[in-house]
Amino acid sequence: MAPNITLTSNQEAAQAALRAAEARFIANNPQSKAQHDLAVGTLPGGNTRTLLHTSPFPLSMKQGKDAYVWDVDGHKYLDLVGELSAGLFGHSHPLIRQTLLSTIDDVGLSLGATTPHEHTYAALLCARFGLARVRMANTGTEANLHALAGARHFTRRRKVVVFAGGYHGAVLAFGGEGGVAAAGGNTVDVGDFVVVSRYNDLALAREVIAGVGGALAAVLVEGMQGAGGCIPGGGEFLRGVQAAAREQGGLFILDEVMTSRLAPNGLGAELGLTPDLDVMAVYDPRVEGTLAHSGTFNNNTLVMRVGYAALNEVFTAEVCVAFNEKGERFRERLREVARGSRLSFTGRGSLIGLHFTEDGTEEIDCGLDVKDKRREDLRDLFWLEMLEAGFWTTRRGFIAMILGTPDEELDRFVEAVRVFLERHRAIMVCDN
Ligand SMILES: Cc1ncc(COP(=O)(O)O)c(C=O)c1O
Incomplete structure (x- = not known):
């Protein structure tokens, strides 16, 4: 009987704190509210990027500089969103600025032709990430769609094995039961995907892959589930999945959209995952019957x-x-201050997942491990109060560090987390 009563009063107290924080959010951000009211007239829900929507309205940012962003109401935040990992370099790196300007001034933007710049960049990518050949795409979603098309063309098979909680793009999300983040869904070739219901479960993955057998075109997997909650994949698990795919004559596609930043040659190399044989010839336009892979901005000079x-x-x-070591230390310190609370941290290097659960568990190998224990009320309260303390984080609980963020700013965040947990001791400390 006691646990139920405690749980209810805890949730009630959390709801009261959340309502108060939401009221302050509304009072503090009239310009963001006005911007949202305008935007709903032209964009469905005032939004053109689903994950950025937050209720009652999202904050509207007007500027970013270095590791900071400013909203339209004039508040300054330390940027811990880091554009969900793509904003690695912050907002005003001098070399990036100079290269952007010299491209505009001296090269031009859309030359409608192949250029020397794409090879220069491709050669560096190949050398750095141990790849034979690369193709360029504009988004991670696109890269995965083309990789799947390539795998299907190469193997002349259709089925793709993915993992619950996996996110490979807006139309390739497999949140399902296992996912921490409510990340879209799978809307392409729906019948072709076979979802392994647990990440990090090699025996189960082997069974599913063997079941697909000779129909397997590819296994598509993240080395660490990013949108799924920053859940690292074990090396043995990932190497085992790669071997199982090979056994069936299917390809192993490691989605490094987020994780390439985690080690000098990418997370795959770090974990001993060697690329499959070079199948990029499927895109060679000199050969009849190969795949077309076009995209107006694929080789745009700015990005190259x-x-x-x-x-x-x-x-x-x-x-x-050095950057990822700094991330490890940062996460360790966050863990320290949160010990015994309902807040726990996962991740690797510069990418950090925040989890709010009934028992504060740190044993998270798969989204399913926390599915029934999540405390979204506490997660939302944390997000709102971190905004008040001047920290821009994602509401879903994800931090992607930005290069060059001053140590003192990270210290300030650790302290803000400690103060938050202290202020809300009654609802944040685990009962057991
Ligand atoms: C692992 C992974 N794959 C693919 C994508 C999709 O990338 P994009 O948003 O550029 O389409 C993401 C985006 O977060 C991702 O984390």
Whole structure:
């Protein structure tokens, strides 16, 4: 009897705190509200990127500089969203700025032709990530769609094995039962996907892959589920999945959209996942019957030149290692202050997942492990109060660090988390 009563009063107290925080949010952000009211007239729900919607209205940002963003009401925040990992370089890196400007001034933007810049960047990507050949795409969603098309063309098979909680793009999301984040759904080739219901469960993955057998075109997997809650995949699990795919003559596609930043040669290399044989010939336009892969901006000069400069001169192997070590230390300190509370942290290096659960468990190998224990009320309360303290984080509980974020700012966040947990001791401390 006692646990139920405690739970109810805890949830009631959390609801009261949440309502108060929401009221302050509304009072503090009239310009964001006005912007949202305007935007709903032209964009469905005032939104053109679903995950950025938050109720009662999203904050509208007007500017970013270095590791900070400012909203339209004039509040300044430390940017811990980091554009969900894509904003690695912050908002005003001098070399990136200079490369953008010199591309505009000296190269031009849309040359409607192949250029030397795409090869220069491709050569660096191949050398850095141990790849034979690459193709460029504009988004992660697109890259995965083309990778799947390539795998299907190469194997002449259709089925793709994915994992619950996996996110491979707006139309390739497999949140399902296992996912932490409510991340869209799968809306393409729906009948072709077979979902393994647990991430990090090699025996189950093997069974599912063997079941698909000779129909397997590919296994598509993240080395760490990002949108699914920053849940690292075990090396043995991932290597086992790769071997199982090979056994069936299917390809192994490691989606490194988020995780390529976690180690100098990407997370795959770090975990001993060697790329499949070079299947990129399926895109060779000199060969009849190969796949078309077009996209007006695939080789746009801005990205080719900035990507090259950033990888070559800014995010060097040494910088990558030091940055991710800093992330490990940051997460460890957050863990320390949250010990015994309903807040726990997962992730790897510079990518951190925040979880609010009934028992504060840190044992999260798969979204299913926390599915029935999630405390979204506490998650929302945390998000709102971190905004008040000047920290821009995602409501879903994800931090992607930005290069060059001052140590003192990370210290300030750790302290804000400690103060939050102290202020809400009664609802944040676990009963057991
Ligand atoms: C692992 C992974 N794959 C694919 C995507 C899709 O990338 P994009 O949003 O650029 O389409 C994401 C986006 O977060 C991702 O995390």
